[in-house]
Structures are given as C-alpha cells and as structure tokens.
Amino acid sequence: MSFLMRDPVIQGTSMAYHPFLPHRGPEFAMSAMLGHHPPFFPALALPHNGSLSLPGALGKPIMDQLMGAAESGLHFSSLGHQAAAAHLRPLKTLEPEEEVEDDPKVHLEAKELWETFHKRGTEMVITKSGRRMFPPFKVRCTGLDKKAKYILLMDIVAADDCRYKFHNSRWMVAGKADPEMPKRMYIHPDSPATGEQWMSKVVNFHKLKLTNNISDKHGFVSSSNTILNSMHKYQPRFHIVRANDILKLPYSTFRTYVFPETDFIAVTAYQNDKITQLKIDHNPFAKGFRDTGNGRREKRKQLALQSIRSYEEQQKKENGTSDDSSGEQASLKCFDQASSPAVSTVGPPNLKDFCESDEDSDDESNGNLKDGPDSSKISTTTEDGKDREASQTKGHQFGGSDSNGRSRESARRTEKSQADSRQSPITVISSTTRSGEDFKSPSRDQPKADECRSISKENYMPLTVQTDSSPHLSQSHMHHFGFPPGFAGQQFFNHLGGAHPFLLHPSQFNMGGAFSNMASGMGPLLAAVSSAGVSTMDTASMASPSQSLTGAHGLPFHLQQHVLASQGLAMSPFGGLFPYPYTYMAAAAAANSAASSVHRHPFLNAVRPRLRYSPYSIPMSVPDSSLLTTAIPSMASSAAELKGDGMATSPVSATLDSTSEVTSRSSGSVSLSSKTCSGKDSINELQSIQRLVSGLDSIQDRSRSVSP
DNA sequence: TCTCACACCTTTGAAGTGG
DNA sequence: CCACTTCAAAGGTGTGAGA
Numbered sequence: 124m125s126f127l128m129r130d131p132v133i134q135g136t137s138m139a140y141h142p143f144l145p146h147r148g149p150e151f152a153m154s155a156m157l158g159h160h161p162p163f164f165p166a167l168a169l170p171h172n173g174s175l176s177l178p179g180a181l182g183k184p185i186m187d188q189l190m191g192a193a194e195s196g197l198h199f200s201s202l203g204h205q206a207a208a209a210h211l212r213p214l215k216t217l218e219p220e221e222e223v224e225d226d227p228k229v230h231l232e233a234k235e236l237w238e239t240f241h242k243r244g245t246e247m248v249i250t251k252s253g254r255r256m257f258p259p260f261k262v263r264c265t266g267l268d269k270k271a272k273y274i275l276l277m278d279i280v281a282a283d284d285c286r287y288k289f290h291n292s293r294w295m296v297a298g299k300a301d302p303e304m305p306k307r308m309y310i311h312p313d314s315p316a317t318g319e320q321w322m323s324k325v326v327n328f329h330k331l332k333l334t335n336n337i338s339d340k341h342g343f344v345s346s347s348n349t350i351l352n353s354m355h356k357y358q359p360r361f362h363i364v365r366a367n368d369i370l371k372l373p374y375s376t377f378r379t380y381v382f383p384e385t386d387f388i389a390v391t392a393y394q395n396d397k398i399t400q401l402k403i404d405h406n407p408f409a410k411g412f413r414d415t416g417n418g419r420r421e422k423r424k425q426l427a428l429q430s431i432r433s434y435e436e437q438q439k440k441e442n443g444t445s446d447d448s449s450g451e452q453a454s455l456k457c458f459d460q461a462s463s464p465a466v467s468t469v470g471p472p473n474l475k476d477f478c479e480s481d482e483d484s485d486d487e488s489n490g491n492l493k494d495g496p497d498s499s500k501i502s503t504t505t506e507d508g509k510d511r512e513a514s515q516t517k518g519h520q521f522g523g524s525d526s527n528g529r530s531r532e533s534a535r536r537t538e539k540s541q542a543d544s545r546q547s548p549i550t551v552i553s554s555t556t557r558s559g560e561d562f563k564s565p566s567r568d569q570p571k572a573d574e575c576r577s578i579s580k581e582n583y584m585p586l587t588v589q590t591d592s593s594p595h596l597s598q599s600h601m602h603h604f605g606f607p608p609g610f611a612g613q614q615f616f617n618h619l620g621g622a623h624p625f626l627l628h629p630s631q632f633n634m635g636g637a638f639s640n641m642a643s644g645m646g647p648l649l650a651a652v653s654s655a656g657v658s659t660m661d662t663a664s665m666a667s668p669s670q671s672l673t674g675a676h677g678l679p680f681h682l683q684q685h686v687l688a689s690q691g692l693a694m695s696p697f698g699g700l701f702p703y704p705y706t707y708m709a710a711a712a713a714a715n716s717a718a719s720s721v722h723r724h725p726f727l728n729a730v731r732p733r734l735r736y737s738p739y740s741i742p743m744s745v746p747d748s749s750l751l752t753t754a755i756p757s758m759a760s761s762a763a764e765l766k767g768d769g770m771a772t773s774p775v776s777a778t779l780d781s782t783s784e785v786t787s788r789s790s791g792s793v794s795l796s797s798k799t800c801s802g803k804d805s806i807n808e809l810q811s812i813q814r815l816v817s818g819l820d821s822i823q824d825r826s827r828s829v830s831p
Numbered sequence: 832t833c834t835c836a837c838a839c840c841t842t843t844g845a846a847g848t849g850g
Numbered sequence: 851c852c853a854c855t856t857c858a859a860a861g862g863t864g865t866g867a868g869a
Contacts, residue, residue, distance in 0.1 A: 248864085251834075255862070335833085353832075391833050392864095399864070408863040411839035 225268040225318065227363050229380045232261035232325050236405065237384045243397045244294050245387040247357075253332030253348040257406045260328040260359050260385060267318025272367035274314040274375075275321065277328045278306055279349050282356040282386050289394035297354070304337060304350035308362075315367055328361075335391060351389040358386040 231237060236258045237245075248254045260277060267273060281303055288297035309331045313320070334348040351357055358381060366375035393399040403409040 257863090403864070406863065407841055408839090408861085410841075410863085412864050 225271065225365070226266040227264055227378055228266045229361060229363070230263040230265070231382045231385065232263055232327075233258050234382075234384070237382070240398065240401055241384040241386065243401065244395055246390045246393055246395055246398045247333055247351075247387040248393065249333040249335045249351050249353060249389045249391060251334060251336040253334040253336075255329055255332055256359075256387075257402055260331070260361070261325050262361055262380070263325050264318075264321045264363065267322055267363075268365075269317060269319040269322070271318050271365055272315040273318055273321055274364040274366050274369065274372055275311040275326055276314070276362040276364060277309045277311070277331060277359060278362070279331075279333070279351065279357045279359045280306065281352075282358040285356065286352075287354050287356060287388055292395070294388060294395075300355055301352045304352060307349055309347060309349065315369070333389060335389070353389050353391045356386060356388050358383075 240258060247256055264273075264275075281300065284300045285296045286298045286300050287294045289295075290297075309328060311326060311328065312330070313326075330347050332348045333351050335351060335353050336348070337350060361380040361382075362377055363380070364372055364375050364377040366372045393402075403412045
C-alpha cells in the first residue's frame, strides 16, 4: 500500500526559484538575509545588539557559519542597535555543491494523533506570547544522502482565503480571510546537519510557537513565533534544503513536504470541546485538566459535587421531604456532564477513546490512541505494523516522565528513535484512503458549499493524488490546494514520486498563503533592489508558473494571488497592498522597536513601491515549463495571455532599468532543477550571479552614501 | 472574540548524595 | 567519576472572568 502512495513532496529546485529567495545568487540572498533588504528570509534577521542573531531556531552552527562568512566576505555595518546594513562582497568561497543523488522521504510522526485531531477539526491556540503546536510537528526523514548536509525548515502558511467561525459545533466559513501576517521560516536548530544525523532522529519542531501578536513581527517576543490570524486555517509545511551551510541555503536543492492532516484553525480560545478534550488527554502539560487523576478538573468536580450534596441535604431539611435518590443522581449526573466536555460533547465512546485512565496514557496513549468508532476509516491504511510501532514510540515522546526516571526515559527515547529510523519511508495520506463519511462536512449541512467551503477532511485534496483517486476527489477538493481541475493528472503526480525532477512549485499546491507569506517577505527586498537600480525579478520567469497555470481572472484565489504577486505586484492576498510593511519582517531582530528599525533602515526610509515577488515562482525554462504544461494542459493555454498582462501591469517591469533587463535574462536562464541541473549550469549561474552582485555592490554603496 | 491571571502540570538543569 | 536523587525554577497547559 505504501508503495502506491506518493510522498507529499514538492520538489522545487535550484537557486533560480528557491522558495526562500529571489532569482539571485548567494551574495544577493545573503544581502537580504543580513537585513539590508529586509525580509526575504523571515527566519533570518539582524540583531539589536550588533551581533548577528538568527531568529527562530538557528543554532550555533549556523551562527558560526554566518559570522564566519561575515568576517570573510560579508560586511556588516551596525545601525546602532538596529538592523545592520550588510553589503556584500562576492562570496568566492561558495562553490556549487557536488550533486549526489538522494531521494528524501519524510514521515510524519504522530500521524495517528494528527489524524485524530484533524478528524475533529484541529484547533491550535495562539496567544500573544506564543503557544506551541500540539500535536507537535515532528517528522522522520529517510533517503537523505548520509554525508550531505541539510537544513530543515518549517513554515506555516494559510490554507485558504477564508475566515472561519465555529457555529453549531462545526467550523464554517465566515467570510474572506483577513490580511496575512508576515511569516517566518523556522529553521531547525540542529541545522545544518548531515543526512545521517537527520535520519537518526525524529526532527521535532516543537519549539515553533504560534502567536497572534502582530507586534512580534520581529520575533522580539519570541524569535520562534510565527504570526497567525485567529479563526483562519493554516497548513504547516516542511522543507528540506540541501545545503552544507546557511549561505548556500538560497541556492540549494530544496524539497517541500505538506501533510494535509496537519492543517489547523488558529484560535485564541478553544471553540471545539472535542479538541479541547483531545488536547487535555494527550498533552502532558494539560494533565491537570484531565478528568482522571488528581488534576484540577477532578478537584473542581469533587468540590462541586460536595456543594451539590450539601445543597441537596439542605433542601431536604428545609422541605422536610426526602427527595428520592434518583433526583440526586440526576442532578449529579447532570452536573457531571456539564463539567466534562468529553461527556457532554463527545459522548461515552469518544470519551473512552480520548481519556486514558491513568498516567500511562501519557506514555502510551499517543501510540495506542484508540480512535472512536470511525477511527477505522482514518487513513491509517497507510500504516503498517512498523508505523504502529513508531506510533507507540511517539507516545513516549509526548508523554511525561517523572524527573527521576528522566535519564532512563531519555535513553529509552533514543533507543526507540533509532529503532524508528529503520521504518519504512513515509506513506502519504491520500484522500483515496479516506472515506467521505469519515468527516463531517459542513457543506453537507450547507447547500451553499461554494460560499462556505468546508474544512472537513473530505474536502481535502491530498497532495499526493493517485490516478485512481476516488470520485469524491473533485475539483472542489482540488482548489483547496490551489489546484486547477486539470492538475490531478497522473503525469503530474508521477513526478512527485518518480525520479523525474518535479518542477512544480510549492505555491502551486496549497496555497495562496504560501505565496503571500513568502512573498511578503520578499517585498522589501525586491523594492530595495529595484530602487537601487539593480534588477528586480525576472518577471517573465517569475510569472511562468502562474502562466503555466491559467489566467488570473479564472483562477482560484490562490493562483490569482500567485499570478499577481509573481508579476511583482504588491498585491495583498485580499485585494490591496499588503497591510504590513514587509520591512517589518526582516529586520526583525533588528529592532528594539519597530518604528525605529524601519526609520533607520537606509532602504526603508526611501519611498518606493512595495513590490512583491513570488519566492515560489518557477522560471520559464524550457524543460520546466514544458513539464508543467504537459502536466497541466488545461492551464497552458492561458499562460501566454497571463504573461502579457503580467508584464504590462507589473510595476517591476516599469521600474526596470537596463541592468535589470540583463539580470532578468540571466536569472531567467538559470532555471535549474535539482535533478536536472548540471554542474556546469550551476557554475554558470554562480558566475552570472557574481557579475550581478558586483553591480549590486557598487549600487548599494551609492545608495548607502545617500541614506543616513 | 480576545486577554489575562491563575492553578496545575511537565521539563530542565543544578546541586547533593552515595557507591 | 559516575549514576542517581532531590529540588527549584522555568515554562507549557486549559480555565474562566472580564473586556
């Protein structure tokens, strides 16, 4: 069964359209990274203390490399305690890495847990200070080149353009989504590490935090925070970037993995009691709220029971009539139900499922999570025995351990973890394995499914669709991930699992959000570069993926957004300029205060059009586009039309100078595939980049001399 | 719908203890 | 020196009142 599944991998490739970077080489990218051009890379920003810090989970290894690079070629000039403007020298030390074939597979850990949550419409609490995800996003990687180094990242992108409300015990669409917050990439703190190291353990992103605090755009509250909108749906994504140091990140091979069962709706307070109960029952930190044990909830219940009893007794005395026991039982029962969401809303079967009766539940419940009556329908068909074993291991990882047995527990985890690494590669959830009955669909209750897109599972299009997809995988399913109708062709998905380069960009999968998030980070970068007289993006190549898809007007929201953005428009996902200056994102660390950081930034002071660039664009290379065109015949026809419009309307194109044209050509010509690009191409790419950067450097110098 | 203080809990790391 | 235990601080939870 697992062999029939496809990895949910989106194999984007090459520096030319790396998701985190514009069509530039390492130097250019580094410039942006270091804060000169703000937020191309949300996880990276400059510190407020003059030293380079990397918001998010950048570990010391990365820091060391970055700082080393700074000493050897990258120049920083501190703006007080604000963002340092980094102008760059060509990084001569960067050589294209020798390509060794790898075939990464990613297995979502705690898959059953995720599915259980997802089945009920997962909610994730977001707070001002940031709240962890639960279940934690953990993956296991296989198929990596043992000796090659990889950087693993995670981000969370909007899953659609809807705002939701919880009504009648269901999540329903409540209108258009609010403007997206700037997102940041979360780099796993162990990055970079060898494939062997990654494969030897579970990659855990538990430190990533979710917040709704827009003033934390800089990661000042917590560098691990990612800003989400409450009552919006999001999709975590996992990226593998093959790079042996952070400097190569921008132009390294990357792959993006999306697990549909990990999507969730961000909330500031739990709406769904079932989810609350699930979290309580599975999150060790919420142990105190469990009905079992001596937690607060139990105490409260007992307290209440006592008061009820005393009240009843008092009533008896006052009335002089003895109420029969049934009355008391009834009242108690009633109260019991009221005090227990699990009982009142989930019902006995589910309660039994959710609540492990004792402490062991912490350790074992995750793996042994007994789903309710419908659990058998969950797509655990992709799970084999080994997976179950893995799931049991997960339990230990979620579960608490007493402090005394910590070391033992730790050792046991390690042991288990190593055992897990032998497990079969990821088997991806496909809707073909999901029965439409598995999940309650709001749309079933709401005839106007078009207006109110269901968040139910059945409306999910699997990222790995097989040609034998079940009939219910209709267009409506597809558009959730921004797939046009014709997108589910076999050829397309053959690329996913096959050895062919898969040149479709991540943004073409899911998400308007995906694009907007990343693009929002690119805006200032693009703007800054543009104003500096250096080329902006190659609009032709940038637009290509969209062009290959369909016309903007006929596109689903996601693709429209993509199209517009890839044309360089400062297009908010919702029709206007992005409400938050992109500048805020990057300079992140840069700032003790947002305002000062912006004002003092030489590039940010200047009035310039806010341009957006799609980090996910696929350059218009012949092989790429042809691939895409082949895969999506229905969209190809509108490509040319789009291209024309896009070029005409793009502010980028309007601001291009001669330099930019050159740049555009060069950048457009280096659409490389991780699988197809030759070393020669890479070298050419680097050379062209270096030429560009030489120009950029001088221009930036000029710019700096003007700016304070 | 959101924020905050709160109690309860786990996790983590340092210090202490004994073999 | 090592393994183990104890302890305290830090930090992760959902709750519920109030805005």
